[in-house]
Amino acid sequence: MRLRSNDNVLITKGRDRGKRGRVSKVLPKRGRAVVEGVNVVTRHQKPAGAFRQGGIIEKELPLPLSNLMFYHEDCDSASRLGHRLMADGSKARVCKSCGEVIE
Numbered sequence: 001m002r003l004r005s006n007d008n009v010l011i012t013k014g015r016d017r018g019k020r021g022r023v024s025k026v027l028p029k030r031g032r033a034v035v036e037g038v039n040v041v042t043r044h045q046k047p048a049g050a051f052r053q054g055g056i057i058e059k060e061l062p063l064p065l066s067n068l069m070f071y072h073e074d075c076d077s078a079s080r081l082g083h084r085l086m087a088d089g090s091k092a093r094v095c096k097s098c099g100e101v102i103e
């Protein structure tokens, strides 16, 4: 899995299965990613000092990468990612369903 921030993903497992969202943060060490609007929990938080407001807050919890699949908007499908070596020696990510280079 080579997801990055701002990638679109499809949730393939769990409570939010079938949802789509944008990756806001990848946590490689934990093998997880935060997806906007997905896996939202409400926390009832007590105020703690000036920086933490009390009340009910909504928070996105990171999801395991294995529950996510890259979603390619250009070809409108959930896809695996491949790599392609470009002419200049850099590596680019490629959508395996349409073969297009991503970004």
Ligand SMILES: [Zn+2]
Residues within 6 Å of the ligand: 072, 074, 075, 076, 077, 079, 095, 096, 097, 098, 099, 100
């Ligand atoms: Zn594609």
